[in-house]
Amino acid sequence: MPQPLAGWVRVRVRAVGICGTDIPIFEGIRPVPYPLIPGHEFAGEIDALGPGVTDWQTGDRVAVGLVIGCGACPACYRGQENLCPRITEIGIHINGAFAEYVLAPTKTLHRLPDHLSFADGASVDPLASSYRGIRRLNLQPCDDVAIFGLGPIGLYALQAVRAHGVRRVIAITPRRGLRGEIAHRVGADAVIESAACGDLTEAVRAANRGALPSVVIEATGKPSVFADLYRTAAPGARVLLLGIFHERGMFDPAQIIRRELRVEGSFCYTWDDFEASLDLIARGQVRTAPVITHTLSLSHMAEALERIHRREAVKVILEP
Incomplete structure (x- = not known):
């Protein structure tokens, strides 16, 4: 059993979510150090304290962020540890919580x-990943907002x-x-099925009382969506990119220039973003239950991945 270092704790994992970024790790698309235990959306109980830890006790219930900044660079001093050039991420650079x-x-x-349940705690990470942006x-x-992509990031962004x-x-x-049904349940005024609507821009106008939205949020991680993002945004709109892209894409910059779109990226989250997201769940302003479609034992990882590949599941929580 691993022993915590100074300033670290050992957490007994009670709930861990499968993230969309875990899939490319399993498939060998995303480079990571090997051997590695993935898993970064998790909550549990402190099981052991490392030397020098005084503010925590064994048995404390915790939700854990994945971002570990170096603590000594300008980004870390600004509280932007997600931009640390020496960032370490639990489950991506070091062993994670599928254990x-x-x-x-x-x-x-x-x-x-x-x-809050441990599943709630394991759901803070995907919420924080959208909430930062x-x-x-x-x-x-x-503001009128259009959201592309109704996976967990998109549904929490909604x-x-x-x-x-x-x-x-x-x-x-x-x-x-299922994803569209969940979107309705958690507050979408309209759900558009892009493959069946013909002219997407006109469908968005019709759903938004004749106007294009002032904010467009991308939560797909697919470069092919760029053209639709820019076409459906009102002149002067803000466009937020939340997806993690594992392939390159091309887009027409003229759309951005001529319509004066403000395009912004958002990567991961900070400690403050995570804490604010935890508070949203604690106050009931964000619900995790509609998004969590399956809860399985960690030993059923293969079944969980199959359900995700078949698009039968939105968010799977595993319980070791």
Whole structure:
């Protein structure tokens, strides 16, 4: 069993989610150090304390962020550890939580309120991954928002923009199915099936009372969506890219220039983003239950991956 170093703890994993970025690791598309135990969306109980740890006790319930900044660079000093040039990520650069126990430094820990489940705690990571970018959009009550992609990131982004009190939210997915149904349940005013609607721009206009949205959020990770993102954005709109892209894409920059679109990327999250996202769940402004479609034992990982590949599952939580 791994022993925690100074300033680290050992966490007994109670719930861990399968992230879309775990799939390319399993498939060998995303380069990672080997051997590696993936898994970075997790919560559990502190099982052992490393030397010098005084602010935590064994038995404390925690949700854990994956980002470990070096603590000494300008980005870390600004509280932007997600931009640290020497960033280390649990489950990507070092062993993660697809296991009974995982090691984590105390600076990644967040106290999990008693009224939240471990599955709630394991759901903070995907929410925080969307919420970081959404906080920077400076959303207003007059904003209309279109969201491309209804995986966990998109569905949590949908709820996060709703929590900001925007006027209207339009969810866009390739085809009819479970994801669109969940989008309706968590607050979408309209769900558009892009493969069946013909002219997507006109479908978005029709769903938004004749106007194009002032905010467009990408949560697909697919370069092929770029053209639709820019075509469906109103002149002067903000376009937020949340997806992690594992392939290169091409797009027409003229759309951005002529329509004065403000395109912004958002990578991962900071400690503050994670804490704010945990608070959204704790206050009931974001619901995890509709997004979590399957809960399985960790020993059923193969079944979980099959369900994801067949698009039968949206978010799978595994319990070691």
